[in-house]
Amino acid sequence: MESTHEPADPVAKGVLATAKQSWHDLFNFKQRVVVTNELGEPRAEWARPVPLRNPISLLAQLSGRDWLFFIVGFAAWSADAFDFHALSIQQVKLAKYYNTSKTDVSTAITLTLLLRSVGAAMFGLAGDKWGRKWPMVLNMIVLGVLQIATIYSATFSQFLAVRALFGLFMGGVYGNAIAMALENSPADARGLMSGILQQGYSFGYVCAACANLGVGGSDESWKTVFWIAAGISIGIGLIRCFFPESQQFIEARKARKAGTAQGGHTASAFWKETKMMLAQEWKLCIYCIILMTWFNFYSHTSQDSYTTFMLTQKELDNSGASRASILMKAGACVGGTILGYASQWFGRRRTIILAALVSGALIPAWILPEGERSLSATGFFMQFFVQGAWGVIPIHLNELSPPAYRSSFPGLTYQLGNMISSPSAQIVNAVAESHFVKSRSGARAEAYGPTMGVATAIIVLGIVVTTAFGPEKRGREFEKALPAGMNVVVDQGSKLDDLEKADTREANKPGMAEAEDVGGVAVEKK
Template sequence: MATKQELGVLAGARESVLGLFRWRTRVVVIDELGNESVEWQAPEWPANPFKLLGMLTANNWLYYSVGFLGWTFDAYDFHALSIQTTKLALYFNVSKSDVTTAITLTLLLRSVGAIIFGIAGDYWGRKWPFVVNMICLGLLQVGSIYAPTFNTFLAVRALFGIFMGGVFGGASSMALENVPVEARGLLSGVFQQGYSFGYVIAACANLGVGGATSSWPTMFWIGAGGSFAVGIARIFFPESRQFIEAKKNGGKGGHTGAFMKEAGVVVKQEWRRIIYAVILMALFNFFSHTTQDSYTTFMKVGKALDNAAASRASILMKTGACVGGTIIGYLSQSIGRRRAIFIAALMTAVLIPAWILPNTESGLEAGGFMLQFFVQGAWGVIPVHLQELSPPAFRASFPGITYQLGNAISSPSAQIVNELAEKVFTVMGPKGRRVEAYGPVMGVATAIIAVFIAVWIAVGPEKKGSRFEQASAAGAGPDLGHPEPLHKEPDHLVKTDSLEKDAHSDAPATLTRDASRH
């Protein structure tokens, strides 16, 4: 027989699924006293995107742009390796599968960096942890160039992964807490596409340096320069205003004991939400790495494209990602975060044949463009979705840690694809050649993951409209050593399995503070 606790979780999942198919969307609203509640509102026609962008001040743009560029070069630094798998295999005289071990190590250790720099960002602020992070990222990119052996290269890339992992939480919190609520969906989509933009820059650089094996260090030098530039630029403007005000609102400044006590309360009250977000991010990272990390290799090996053609196809593929992430992130402000992800995941599954079956460069470009439109379209919702689900005072650590723990779980994805493809052969290509089965392996894996994402997002929570920027900084508020919620819920909210839900809600409410302390 199911326990009361289990029934609560099942009831919450059922309400979430039903809510996904309702015309109205779940929106968090705040009354004049600052108390959060939820309402079901009819979707509004999407606002004029240029009007939304016009709401940003010069300072908003400054913080957002640096966060975006930090995330862009974090992605470039990663793709500078994955897009040159063949070159590095030849340079170090190892297999392509061996090279993907470096990708696995990088992804595996990013969660360590997310924990270190996420906590630092919530405790000390957005500025200096971000500066240190980006400069160390550049130094380790240089270290990768001078690795004398493949084992040394693997060791440097493992250490590199720690600093890569610290970027997302700090960059996304700095970028999105400094923009108007109404513009978050659009700017979340644009922000996430810093990842795709980093790939586009890497593909363009790879096209520019040519296919010679000796050209790979140039790609790494470009990444190092970009990381240094972003870190140094961040030095010249102040701490995020929202973080400074959050510290003032708490009344007594951040203290290590109070910070750790509050973190313990959050974990105790929100552990289900944390587990949900980690699994969601694991699925999403399988989603992106399975569809991109080996795609250049697939075009060269399976479709007999040369380096230039494969690079051009990669550029157009990720251009589709940038467009899709922006558009679907923008639409999520109207149709809801979960609904946008659900539709994008199912559309990805539908487009798999168009992605792997064409034999011409133009066909692969068109299929890749459309598939990545929806893969990264779903991803475009993630930054704001994680920020809204996050306990408000932990907006640097919660998104970064859950994102990178998911990355750690998905870390073998490229290696799994490569090893399976190298052991299984298929007839493919314009002349019916017998080749390594990159296409079928990637297609089957992507279909399975897309369906899993659709199911998981259907049963999950949503907090669109959350005013997370109004929260006090962690450790700056009153004593949080008690397990009860930190504010009194409105009467129409009922408690189910320790997760606050309204009678019609599709999601648990997150930890908040009474606005009288703001």
């Protein structure tokens, strides 16, 4: 960000005042920042976003170590998505295998999403306290073991129990993966890297759809897809064992050994700072949970039952539906990368709102066509914008997060949103199976298309409104933030400073810009 030195109104306080200010700022291409002069006096002014740079030059900014962390985070997030979609794209097969309805099978999706928030809290806090490495290793290996346990579930009740436990461990992946992948990326490359990273989810879906296409449509072929998923998860967990810890925690250990760390890193210090963070940031936590609830409804409603929609209402065979699903998610990979990159200049919130509105306009073209080619094309463009909006989310959540909680905060708010939206696939299946339309052949078919279309339109409206009145902290400086527990002085029973000032303290160290916005956007001090 480049300061214009043009004075701006002070940052609003309170929910309604902040919402009003956020709405007006949405239509100002400049960004409101708070800069601090030599005397420590803050003032608000406008900053101009730096024009987009050549994406190749942005990628070149990452060092070999940065790429290592990014690739491992991307791989873990992709495996997480493969594990999840191994079930969602095979609902028809599983319903036949267990002799039950597709709505009953989607109960497993609901249980998985419900318990992901518990795993996000457990493993996110572990990642903030002990590092990103070993919580992720445990996550990935246990996920693989639970995929195998799913294969050997003899009854539907056993199947549901295993998938519930699966959700607990699945929830811990996201927070640690995005923190590890993005925390060391250069500030002006984060939008691009966020867009690429989020598409690990779409890439995992594509891989699962390819596996489903390869194994065929027999009732028991779903087991092969689960074996593949198990191998990928366990493999990534084992590979992660041989890579180093996050640089943030390596530097923190060095500081503790040298006696230069400001605070403690004991359990007492960690929990004390966590309580302080929640007391100061609870409104932001609630906002992010609401935002992620809408976003999780957005993705699950538009994708989890889409293969079922093509198999039933559109009467495609397993191969055709799988190919269309692959092309649909290829669009997601492209859209998420491009729009995540554009958000670095256009703004996080404006990019999300524009992508959501375009996806809403595409709903008729998404559900009305017949035939594999038409459905593949419209699915491509629909997911281009659905996942285009999602491509902004990893860096948007990281920038909104309290600096010391970039593993637990994004992971927990994301998974709590997942928990609230967990019945999405079940709702779509239940409504579709109780209402009917005529298929292409004139046969009576379950109304998956109209159900997904109406639900997605409502969700788009919710995303636009929530995003328009919410905060944005684009460009926040958080690379030098101390880990949780090291920003308080436990033996004195008082905090070093409030958490926002602690963030400012880091930004104002020699060699760094002496400024930050409401969310820590560094602006060069003149």
